[in-house]
Amino acid sequence: MSVELPFHLKTLPPEALDVIRYFTAVGDDQAADVDAICEGTGLSERGFSKAIKRLVTKGYAQMESGRVYRLTDQGVNAAQELSEYDASAPVEKESGGSYETFSRRLLLAAPPVLVANQPTTIVVGFDAADPDESLLNPAELVVRLSVLNGEPKAPHDEIFALDDDAAHARFAVTPGNHSKLRLRLQVFQLGPNPDDINAAGGMYVDLDIGANSQASRSLLAFATTVPVMAF
Incomplete structure (x- = not known):
């Protein structure tokens, strides 16, 4: 059964969701620097800047030092919700259809x-x-x-x-x-x-x-x- 993306996550730009997914992959209680996040998400520095600004403003992420960020408790909860949504979404085959x-x-x-x-x-x-x-x-x-x-x-x-x-x-x-x-x-x-x-x-x-x-x-x-x- 599909899980609907929570409304508060729908208000975030796709780049911000990609950053949350990155922290899910590396461990959502871990800190990461800007270069690692950009490499892991494929975002440009400009795209990352847009994403992290929204995440910090909304309380999902915080700067730990210099160019290092981590998720807040609110961000960790959002990561769990996003993981549940991603897990429920059908994965498309290259030839069409779903697995x-x-x-x-x-x-x-x-x-x-x-x-x-x-x-x-x-x-x-x-x-x-x-x-x-x-x-x-x-x-x-x-x-x-x-x-x-x-x-x-x-x-x-x-x-x-x-x-x-x-x-x-x-x-x-x-x-x-x-x-x-x-x-x-x-x-x-x-x-x-x-x-x-x-x-x-x-x-x-x-x-x-x-x-x-x-x-x-x-x-x-x-x-x-x-x-x-x-x-």
Whole structure:
């Protein structure tokens, strides 16, 4: 089902949306300089200047230093909305028409309470395909994990060659001295051509950070549905 682009994003010029998409691809909690953004988006400095001015004025981005920018919390939320919109839009084939899209459940399992400064293993992956959602060929998906209020600081990517079977990977995270840890998953599907990278949604969860006595061996499961295209 198609997701409508939120009205507040419709008011932004296409160049501004491309800048938001760039931050989604590199990690929307990361900072980037003007040269990197222009190279990643294909914008000229003039086009970027127009885009970033609108994003800063509207509260989606902020200057960190000199020629370095990052998304604000409002911008991160907008990036998620834009990713959901992009993921729901049909992808055109070169010969016309659209690729068939299937649904898969993205899963994240983690303890209900984490302990500050203590490494914890979380599990991320996909459910097996439903019988009517079978893929003829494996789909190459990248799952990007970003951690807020903990380690690792840099996003970590895991590549799945997804067929009809369930698949999962393990990630090690270490909470900091905070009350909550945020785990953010972003999914991208790689297409048949080297430059084909398609946003496929994702999710985030907030987990409590408590004392060692509150640690638990049980796991909480979180899930959402993401689109998978049959190339």
